[in-house]
Amino acid sequence: MFSNFALFSRFTMSIAERKEREKAEMRSLILSAAHHIFKEKGYDGLNIRSIAERIEYSPATIYLYYKDKNEIFYALQYEAAAAKRDHLIPAASIEDPWQRLIEFGRLYVDFGLKHPDWYDLLFLTRAPMEHIENQECWTLGLATHSFFTETVQACVDARYFKSTDTQTIAYTLWCHAHGLVSLFVRERMRMYPPEIREELAKKSFTMMVKMAEGL
């Protein structure tokens, strides 16, 4: 792809392009290492030196490709957001908005319970939230959230609820699902025996669906 072009412009572009490509490859290599370490050791076990060791470069090299650890964090958050979106995609094809909403919720909770570290990264890690609005991970998360509120809107439009306050309905449902997953992920359910926790979560989800039907 680039090599043909290179024949014509060896002195103007090809080297610069190759360097750019190599730069992108290196960024991707770093991120992939970070991803693996995160999956193995969690966010706490993820540090610059461990990334450097894994890719067999010095720690200082990392800083030539990412400004600081926060940038790597943002990139990981993007991966988490993408994983979440992919997990939720099957719901999008359901025609009936109410059924779509239920499946969306079910998959949302399912994602949280199956990938607690991803969920944690997205919604529970304190980490850098300063200029998160400018980050791709936020944009992606926002898109998924929009899909959710649009589905709620579709339910409202189709008169599935008596209430027409789409915003509050959507927010309330989100609060429940998020609270449910959060208590799981951060282990604040220890008053319940471990073997009933997942069952309780499912029962609660079902109950919330029933409650929403009466809205």
Place this chain on the structure above:
Amino acid sequence: MFSNFALFSRFTMSIAERKEREKAEMRSLILSAAHHIFKEKGYDGLNIRSIAERIEYSPATIYLYYKDKNEIFYALQYEAAAAKRDHLIPAASIEDPWQRLIEFGRLYVDFGLKHPDWYDLLFLTRAPMEHIENQECWTLGLATHSFFTETVQACVDARYFKSTDTQTIAYTLWCHAHGLVSLFVRERMRMYPPEIREELAKKSFTMMVKMAEGL
């Protein structure tokens, strides 16, 4: 109080007692410093050296009174749990279980929004959860949680709901309240303009109460 006793048992107890008292005082001094720093700089700004500096002792001294930073963390969590319990106490005097439950929920959310750092410490900080069950802070939190489930049980007994599944009802309500506060505390509500966030939370709480009425 002790001094009289000391006249009789100078060689057996008084010195040991005074030392014990001094030890307790020192622990309390350290904790109080930690408390202040936590309130001013948050958990991230809280470190052993800053505590040591505030009480004008060397950092190593801290370790003579607390095994490690986790122990200080547990002690702070206890303070947070006590603050939460105190905040919720007014609800306890309400006779009608349904009104008591509503007020309990309102105060719970109110506590979270007014003291995000305390709430964070109790429910969102990753920190050490290994042997938390043996810690006083957990016992206290459990007591508050029991008060909550007992109130739900009272509502069930008084036939305020059609459902009799106390556990699931309580858990569902908790999920919503916890999710609501968590999204606030960890700043995941940036898709809503700041000025409507608190209003939205209140509307959602009201909506949840209405939904619960139909349970």
Place this chain on the structure above:
DNA sequence: CACCTCACTAAACAATGTTTAGTAACTTTG
């Protein structure tokens, strides 16, 4: 071929949790 740019690194710095070895004051004992 001399120059230069740039990717990379060793080493250091800073912050923070924690341990060690020692000192000085206090307590007990003869």
Place this chain on the structure above:
DNA sequence: CAAAGTTACTAAACATTGTTTAGTGAGGTG
């Protein structure tokens, strides 16, 4: 009361981790 023992405390060090600095050498340029 003096010697011996115990204890509270500390300076200094060590370990970990994020980040910066000063350089080095290999590859590209004129």
